[in-house]
Each structure stands twice: as C-alpha cells, then as structure tokens.
Amino acid sequence: MLGATNLSDDSRAPLLIHSVADLRRWRRNALMAGKTVGMVPTMGALHDGHLNLVRRARTSCDLVVVCIYVNPSQFAPHEDLDQYPRTLQQDIALLGGSAKDAARQTDASATGCLADVVFAPSNESVYPDGITTVRKDQRGAFVEVLGLSHQMEGVTRPHFFRGVATIVTKLINLVQPDRVFFGQKDAQQCVVVRSLIRNLCLPVEMTVVETTREQDGLAMSSRNRYLTAEERQPAIALYKALRRAQTAYLEGERRRSALMELANAEISAAPNVSLEYLSLAHPRTLDELDNIGEDGAIISGAIRMPSARLIDNLLLGCEL
Structure with a gap:
C-alpha cells in the first residue's frame, strides 16, 4: 500500500512508489489538492545533470516526480542493458x-526534497505483455515517430527511438504530468519527444534544460563511469570538436564543409577515439544541412572509446 499520500508530509525523503495503483492514488490526491506536477524521466544512475532537470522542475511545478526505469525496449540485444548501472538507493x-537552493520555498513542496516522488516501476507494470530486446519477438503496443528517428543516432541504433517514444508515452500516461523535463544532451531525443507530444495531442508541456558539463566540458552522462583513467582526457575530443565548429559559426562560417573539417580534425588528433558520426542538422526536421540558414542548426556527434560510447551536441543559432 502507499505509505504516505498526504501532500503536506514533511519527511526528508521522496516517496518511493513501485506500483501503478499507488502512483494513480498519489496523482489523484495531487489533482484534488490543485497541485501541478512535473515529471523527469530517467534511467537512474543519477548525476548532477539529472539533478539540474529536477531543480528546474521544482522551480516550475508544485510537485516533482522522478521516474527511474531502465527501459529494455531502447536497447538492442548486443548493447549494455544488463551492465547499465542501477543505483536506486543512491x-x-x-x-x-x-x-x-533550487526551489520555491512554499507549501507546494511536499517533502522539502528535490523530488517528491520516485516512481520505479517493474517491467511487468510497464510492459504487461512482457518485453525483450529482440524486436521481432516483442508483443504489445509500441510507438514510433516517423521522419525523425532514422537519422543521426538512429543510423547505428535503429531500435532506439521506438523504445524512447514508447516509454515516454507510457510514463506520461502513468504520471499524467503537467510538464516534462528533458536534457539538451540528447538533442535528437528532444526533437523526437516534442513531435510525439504534438502528434499524439498529449496534454503536457515540455521543457529542455541546457546540458550539464564537467569542468573540462565533458557532457555529464551515466555512461561516463565506464571510462578508464586513461580514456578520460581523450573523451573530451567530441566536445572540443563541436566547440571548434561553434566558434567558427559565431565568427560567420555557415558552410557544412568548413565546419565539419574543423570538427573532424579535432577528433582525428585524439588517441583511442573512433568517430561514429558527425551531423549538422535542421533543429526541427533533422535534415542534414549544406549551409546553415536562419533557423540555425544542431551540430552533434557520437564517438566510441574502448570502454564507452559518448554523444554530445551544441546548438548553433537555435533552441530545442
């Protein structure tokens, strides 16, 4: 049973909810109390980038739900589902x-914590027909966003955005938030989710929060913990490449060929770094651009290192 549904409860920890029934009971109480709810979907292994999303949600909403669920449907059979860090208690x-320091200090905060609720469902709750990473064996309802899922990350991970769109739709249906919060680091995901919300007419507002970075510029990611000590310095090659292109853009360069040449040179000079892709894409259609126009562009990429695959992006004259 749900241990505490009183929205004025003053405990010093978020309420942990596993079952759909308990979540719906909590959400009904929040609705009856007239509280707005913000949702931050995560796969756990939280770092300060995630916490900045939660802080933004806290400043915008009365109550904050953080979803922690490692979603099998966005992994391929050869990927790191079993190894993905699971650190729920931490x-x-x-x-x-x-x-x-992060919230409006009013009676809107149920716990005085960064989050009011942690929703950590089981696979059985989220996928009642079962779930496997083998797509041909999957059963049940899945969601696809066509036209935005096949390029960039979708080239090497063609299963990924189907899994993302499905789990985001499920979590929005379960939590019924007023607002959802996503990080810019996953820029293509942000574009996909915006399209999902618009095309499925979901009654929720979306906010994109700027990427949180380490002091040297490396984008914070749960997979950064895979990096060895020797890989940590070369890991910033992608960020340095994107920054070099961004600097040229700010100085007036608009040609794809010139920007990509600068970025490629930076990555080529880094040891133990393999470039998977570089993209210069329109911020809404994700079409690759030969020249950056008045709508701006997303410059993004992925690199592989012996211990990890890393992604990053910067925005050139646009917003997500």
Whole structure:
C-alpha cells in the first residue's frame, strides 16, 4: 500500500512508489489538492545533470516526480542493458537532498526534497505483455515517430527511438504530468519527444534544460563511469570538436564543409577515439544541412572509446 499520500508530509525523503495503483492514488490526491506536477524521466544512475532537470522542475511545478526505469525496449540485444548501472538507493539519497537552493520555498513542496516522488516501476507494470530486446519477438503496443528517428543516432541504433517514444508515452500516461523535463544532451531525443507530444495531442508541456558539463566540458552522462583513467582526457575530443565548429559559426562560417573539417580534425588528433558520426542538422526536421540558414542548426556527434560510447551536441543559432 502507499505509505504516505498526504501532500503536506514533511519527511526528508521522496516517496518511493513501485506500483501503478499507488502512483494513480498519489496523482489523484495531487489533482484534488490543485497541485501541478512535473515529471523527469530517467534511467537512474543519477548525476548532477539529472539533478539540474529536477531543480528546474521544482522551480516550475508544485510537485516533482522522478521516474527511474531502465527501459529494455531502447536497447538492442548486443548493447549494455544488463551492465547499465542501477543505483536506486543512491539515487533516492540524492533526490532527498534539500531543495532550499533550487526551489520555491512554499507549501507546494511536499517533502522539502528535490523530488517528491520516485516512481520505479517493474517491467511487468510497464510492459504487461512482457518485453525483450529482440524486436521481432516483442508483443504489445509500441510507438514510433516517423521522419525523425532514422537519422543521426538512429543510423547505428535503429531500435532506439521506438523504445524512447514508447516509454515516454507510457510514463506520461502513468504520471499524467503537467510538464516534462528533458536534457539538451540528447538533442535528437528532444526533437523526437516534442513531435510525439504534438502528434499524439498529449496534454503536457515540455521543457529542455541546457546540458550539464564537467569542468573540462565533458557532457555529464551515466555512461561516463565506464571510462578508464586513461580514456578520460581523450573523451573530451567530441566536445572540443563541436566547440571548434561553434566558434567558427559565431565568427560567420555557415558552410557544412568548413565546419565539419574543423570538427573532424579535432577528433582525428585524439588517441583511442573512433568517430561514429558527425551531423549538422535542421533543429526541427533533422535534415542534414549544406549551409546553415536562419533557423540555425544542431551540430552533434557520437564517438566510441574502448570502454564507452559518448554523444554530445551544441546548438548553433537555435533552441530545442
């Protein structure tokens, strides 16, 4: 049973909910109390990038739900589903931190923590017909966003955005948030989810929060913990490449050929770094651009290192 549904509860930890029934009971109480709800979907292994999303949600909404669920349908059979870090107790402790410096301090905060609720469902709750990473064996309802899922990340991970679109739709249906919060680091995901919300007429607003970075510029990611000490310095090659292209853009360069040449040179000089792709795409259609126009562009890429695959992006004259 749900242990605490009182929205004025003053405990120092988020309420942990596993079952759909308990989540719906909590959400019904929030609705009856007239509270707005923000949702931050994550796969756990939280870092400060995730916490910045939660902080933004706290400043915008009365109550904050952080979803922690490692979603099988966005992994291929050869990918790291089984190895993906699962640190639920540590995540809950991080979300139990004081919201004083990040939140509006009113009676809207149920716990005084960064998050009011952690929703950590089971696979059976999310996929009642079962779930496998083998697409041909999957059963049940899945969601695809056509036209935005096949390029960039979708070239080497063609299964990925089908899984993302499906789990985001399920979590929005389960939590019924007023607002959802995503990080810019996953720029293509942000474009896909915006299209999903618009095309399925989902009654939710979406906010994209700027990428949180380490001091040297490396985008924070749960997979950064895979990096060895020797790989940590070369890992910033992608960020340096994107920054070099961004600098040229700010100085007036608009040609794809020139920007990509600068970025490729930076990555080629880094040891143990293999470039998977570089993209210069329109911020809404994700079409590759020969020249950047008035709508701006997303410059993004992925690199592989012996221990990890890393992605990053920068925005050139546009917003997500």
